[in-house]
Amino acid sequence: MQDNFFARKRLKTLLYCALLLAITVIAIVITNYDVIKGFTSIPKAAEWAFNNFYPNEKALKRLPVIISNLTETVLVSIAATALAALFALIFAIAGSHTTGAGGVFSFVSRSIATVFRNIDVSAWSMILLISFGQNVLTGYFALFFGSFGFLTRAFTESIDEVSSSSVEALRSTGAGYLSIISQSVIPACVPQLISWILFMIETNIRQATLIGILTGTGIGFLFSLYYKSLNFSAASLIVIVLVLAIFLIETVSTYIRKVIL
Structure with missing residues (x-):
């Protein structure tokens, strides 16, 4: 057998x-x-x-401009992730089996999250590019929509993992819906939620570089500009600075995860 x-x-x-x-x-x-x-x-x-493909003395003079564009990319990624996390938490609570209202409302919440999650960020960039043109707002909304779909799914699963016994215990004492959410569900899954948000920030910084090529903003656009003008030394410096920034952010993110988990 x-x-x-x-x-x-x-x-x-x-x-x-x-x-x-x-x-x-x-x-x-x-x-x-x-x-x-x-x-x-x-x-x-x-x-x-x-x-x-290596930076020279002339390329190093462009370092302040590169740092400025990198800072813009990082800040846009963090801002888009933070707002997406707020909306994702609302939809996750509504769609979760533990805290959801159930019925049509829960189905609609999960369906919206599924649709947003299955459309890639690059696709969102091309869709929004038609409406908003090449500017920071296009990249911001592309990252926001992509993050919203992913985080809603991740938050929903994290909330579903919360023990239903604590929820039932509060309900038996006559606690209201908002009290159950704020006193039992959210505190129990905060470490997981923060971990997902940090992961999304790391991912968005990488994706924002590629989105910048489409939207004409940030570090991605600067790399495309230098590369197309055959300024390979400056383009290589962008790659080095970007890799170092990602390593730094990932190190900080890993440390925070170790502290909270």
């Missing part, structure tokens, strides 16, 4: 691997991708980057 179970499991694994290999081969054939040329070009690309 056990041997048959493992045999079927191995067979399924082999079938999945064969299917994945077949899809890869079909994709290579359709796109006319030269696998050998792709791998042999890696050393040449690394050599070009080593010879051209």
